[in-house]
Amino acid sequence: MKPPGKTRQSSRLKIGVLYGGRSGEHDVSLCSAASVAAALDPKKYDIVAVGIDRDGRWYVQDRPVIVADKAFGRVLALQKKGTWLVNHFEEGSRLFVYDIASGKKVALDVIFPVLHGTYGEDGTLQGLLELACVPYVGVDVAGAAVGMDKDLAKRLLAQAGIPVVPWITASRFAWGSRPAAVLRRAQKELCPPWFVKPLRTGSSVGIRKVKTKKDLACAIDYALQFDTGIMIETGIDCREIECAVLGNDEPQASVLGEILPAHEFYSYEAKYLDPEGAKMRIPAKLPARLAAAIRACAVAGFRALNGNSMARVDFFLDRKTGGFYLNEINTLPGFTSISMYPKLWEATGLPYRKLLDRLIQLALLRHREKMAVQTA
Ligand SMILES: Nc1ncnc2c1ncn2[C@@H]1O[C@H](COP(=O)(O)OP(=O)(O)O)[C@@H](O)[C@H]1O
Ligand SMILES: [Mg+2]
Numbered sequence: 001m002k003p004p005g006k007t008r009q010s011s012r013l014k015i016g017v018l019y020g021g022r023s024g025e026h027d028v029s030l031c032s033a034a035s036v037a038a039a040l041d042p043k044k045y046d047i048v049a050v051g052i053d054r055d056g057r058w059y060v061q062d063r064p065v066i067v068a069d070k071a072f073g074r075v076l077a078l079q080k081k082g083t084w085l086v087n088h089f090e091e092g093s094r095l096f097v098y099d100i101a102s103g104k105k106v107a108l109d110v111i112f113p114v115l116h117g118t119y120g121e122d123g124t125l126q127g128l129l130e131l132a133c134v135p136y137v138g139v140d141v142a143g144a145a146v147g148m149d150k151d152l153a154k155r156l157l158a159q160a161g162i163p164v165v166p167w168i169t170a171s172r173f174a175w176g177s178r179p180a181a182v183l184r185r186a187q188k189e190l191c192p193p194w195f196v197k198p199l200r201t202g203s204s205v206g207i208r209k210v211k212t213k214k215d216l217a218c219a220i221d222y223a224l225q226f227d228t229g230i231m232i233e234t235g236i237d238c239r240e241i242e243c244a245v246l247g248n249d250e251p252q253a254s255v256l257g258e259i260l261p262a263h264e265f266y267s268y269e270a271k272y273l274d275p276e277g278a279k280m281r282i283p284a285k286l287p288a289r290l291a292a293a294i295r296a297c298a299v300a301g302f303r304a305l306n307g308n309s310m311a312r313v314d315f316f317l318d319r320k321t322g323g324f325y326l327n328e329i330n331t332l333p334g335f336t337s338i339s340m341y342p343k344l345w346e347a348t349g350l351p352y353r354k355l356l357d358r359l360i361q362l363a364l365l366r367h368r369e370k371m372a373v374q375t376a
Contacts, residue, residue, distance in 0.1 A: 012043075012044060012045055012046050013044065013045050013046070013109045013110055013360070014045070014046045014048055014106075014107065014108050014109045014110075015040060015045045015046070015047055015048065015108070015109070015110050015111075015112050015360065016048050016050050016095065016097075016106075016108035016110070016111045016112065017033055017036055017037050017040075017047060017048065017049050017050065017064070017076075017112050017114055018050050018052060018058075018111060018112065018113045018114065018115055018120075018125070019032070019033030019049065019050070019051055019052065019076055019078070019114045019115060020033075020051045020052040020053060020054070020078050020115070021052045021054075021056075021115040021116075021117070021119055021120040022052070022054060022055070022056045022118060022119040022120075023115070023116060023117030023118040023119055023120055023121075023202075024117060024118075024201065024202075024203065024205045024226075025116035025117040025120075025202060025203050025205075026054055027069075027071070027072060027075070027272075028072070028116055028203060028272065028334065029114055029115050029116050029120070030069070030072065030075035030076050030078065031069070031072040031073065031074065031075050031076075031336055032114045032116070032334055032335035032336050032339065033049070033075075033076040033114040033335075034066045034074045034075050034076040034336070035074075035335060035336040035337045035339075035342075035352075036112060036114050036335055036356065037049055037064040037066070037076055038064075038066060039337065039352050039353050039356055040112075040353075040356055041353055041356075041357065044357070045360075047064055048060060048061075048106060048108060049061040049063070049064040049065075049076055050097065050108075051076070051077075051078035051079070051080075052115070052120075053078065053080060056119065057080070057084070058084045058086055058097060059078065059079065059080050059081060059082060059084055060082070060084055060097055060099070060104075060106050061077070061078070061079055062079075062081075064076060065077040065079075071272065071273065072272075073336075082099035082101050082102060082104070083099060083100050083101050084097050084098065084099050084100075085097065085098050085100060086128075088128065088131045088132040089131075089132070091107075092133040092371075093109075093133055093134060093135070093367070093371070094107045094108060094109055094132075094134060095107070095108045095111060095129070095132045095134040096108075108134065109134075109135070110134070110135045110136065110137070110360055110363055110364065111129055111134055111135070111136040111137065112136070112137045112356075112359070112360070112363075113125055113126075113129075113136060113137065113138055113332065114332070114335055115332060116202055116203070116332050116334070117148075117201065117202045117203070118148075118200065118201075120332065121138075121144060121147070121148055121202070121330075121331055121332040122144055122145055122148035122149075122200065123141045123142070123143075123144035123145030123148065126138070126139070126140050126141045126144045127141050133367075133371070134367075135363040135364050135366070135367035136363055136367075137309060137310075137359045137360060137362070137363045138309050138310065138331060138332055138359075138363075139306075139307055139308055139309050139310070139311060139331040140306075140308060140309075140366070142306045143305055143306040143307050143308060143311075143331060144331050144332075146305050146306060147305055147307075147311065147328075147329045147330070147331040148200050148202075148331070149199060149200050150197060150199050150200065150231050150328060151167075151169050151199055151229070151231055153305055153328065153329060154167060156304050156305055157301055157304055157305070157326055159304070160300060160301070160303075160304035162297060162300060162301050162304060162326050163297075163323065163324065163325045163326065164325055164326055164327075165233045165234055165236055165316065165325045165327065166189065166190055166233065166234045167190070167231050167232065167233045167234075168182075168185050168186060168189055168190065168231070168232050169199065169229055169230065169231050169232075170182045170220065170229065170230055170232070171228060171229045172224050172228045172229065175220055175224060175230070179217065179220075182220070183213055183216060183217065186216060186232045187213065190232060190233065190234040191234045191235075192210075192211050192212075192234075192235065193209050193210060193211045193235035194209070194210055194211075194216055194219075194232050194233065194234065194235060195207060195208070195209055195232070195233045195234075195235050195265075196208050196210065196216065196219035196220055196222075196223050196230055196231070196232050197223060197230060197231050197232075197233070198223045198224070198226040198227030198229075198230055198231075199227050199228075199229040199230060199231055200227055201226050201227060202330065203268055203271055203272070204265075204266060204267045204268045204270075204271060205226055205268055206222065206223045206225065206226035206227065207223070207265075207267065207268075208222060208223070209235055209264060209265055216232070220232075236316045236318050236325065237318070237319045237320060238316035238317055238318055238319060238325075239258060239284075239316070239317040239319065240258065240259040240260075240261070240266060240314065240315070240316060240317075240327075241256050241257070241258055241259075241284050241286070241294060241314075241315040241316075241317050241324070242256065242257045242258070242259060242312055242313070242314050242315070242340050242344070243256050243257075243294060243295055243298035243312070243313045243314075243315070243344070244310070244311075244312055244313075244333075244340070244341045244344035244345055244348075245298050245299060245302045245307065245310065245311050245312075245313055246309075246310050246345065246350075246355075246358065246359075246362075247308070247309075247362065248308045248309065248362055248365060248366055249308075251299050251302050251303065251307065251308075252299075253295035253296070253298045253299050254295075254344040254345050254347070254348040255282065255283040255284075255291075255344060255347050255348050256282075256283055256284040256286060256291050256294060256295065256344075257280055257281065257282040257283065257284055257340050257343065257344050257347075258280070258281040258282075258284035258285070259278055259279075259280060259340070260278060260279040260280070260281060261277065261278045262274070262276055262277055262278060262279070263277060263278075266278060280340060280343065282340075282343055282344060282347045283347060286317075290317075290324075293324075294315055294317075294324055297313075297315070297324070297326060298313035298315075298326075301313050301326045301329060302329065305329050307329065307331070308362070308366060309331075309359065309362050309363065309366070310331070310333075310341070310359060310362075311329045311330060311331045311333070312329070312330045312333035312340060312341045312344075313326065313328075313329050313330075314326075314327045314328050314329075314330065315327060337352050342355055
């Protein structure tokens with residue numbers, strides 16, 4: 001297969017910024033996308049905003065329009081105009097979208113999915129982009145799917161010798177058929193307070209911290225509203241430390257940041273609804289040796305989960321023991337210009353606009369490598 005055509009090297013790249021989407025983090029995505037669309041260098045790129053509504057329909061916008069929003073400040077507007085079809089196969093290395101109402105056709109050179117959570121961050125969209133043979137920003141299929149599944153991720157991390165918080169899982173079926181056994185296991189193998197989480201959500205959706213057996217049962221019922229399986233963990237009295245990782249074959253770790261939630265934990269309310277819900281401290285105040293160990297662990301975790309492109313790797317630092325655990329990897333972390341991931345890179349010497357350039361470069365590099373692989 002030929003590399004991206006000569007004509008496109010001389011003209012500006014058309015970047016399709018995908019945003020919105022079918023997950024519970026739709027609104028967060030509109031906010032992240034506003035920052036990305038505003039910061040992509042217009043001298044280098046033509047920006048095409050492609051909004052995805054809550055039902056999964058795609059809408060190419062006439063031009064990116066940023067509007068004020070009560071909860072999120074600035075968001076990218078999502079206008080539902082036209083009947084757009086996505087064509088995966090017309091020509092390798094570009095993604096085509098057509099409006100069957102007007103006959104308009106748009107070809108995108110690189111996709112920048114600014115989509116958090118299900119159907120954006122979980123490998124499904126990445127699968128579609130792989131089928132289309134189009135370069136895209138962010139981790140690819142396996143890394144996205146594993147990063148999204150808290151149980152799969154922890155099993156791989158544990159196998160790589162990375163410390164993770166003790167956990168058990170239960171399916172909806174197991175909870176429906178043998179609830180007493182699930183409760184007994186949690187009490188026997190884990191220490192209260194317990195955290196109960198859906199297996200594959202983000203933004204703390206569906207998560208509760210509980211201390212009694214009765215509340216544990218309620219929290220399991222609650223979490224199962226958001227997924228077909230849940231995870232129960234020992235609650236750690238911890239500081240929350242985050243690291244930004246960037247790169248394909250040679251991933252680099254940023255300086256560390258700390259989240260200081262004003263609520264009992266870093267809940268959805270603390271993250272998005274309460275303007276005073278949490279503070280960010282960059283760099284995190286930590287002894288140099290501990291910071292170095294956490295950064296190395298972030299890169300090791302990124303590799304263990306098939307990471308490439310980018311991820312924010314989150315840690316719990318146990319206040320009692322001084323040890324740390326890798327909590328989770330977010331492969332499409334919050335991306336507003338004041339979000340932790342870009343802020344960590346800024347503090348490491350890579351400003352927001354340059355970070356976007358680097359992510360696009362990494363997407364093109366990975367794509368070129370994949371295209372060089374013999375498939376027949
Ligand atoms: N085992 C735990 N011990 C202490 N706090 C936890 C634990 N698990 C989750 N939390 C709290 O809940 C928040 C969200 O949990 P997390 O696993 O990161 O889910 P999400 O993918 O929704 O961000 C964390 O940032 C932390 O504040
Ligand atoms: Mg988290």
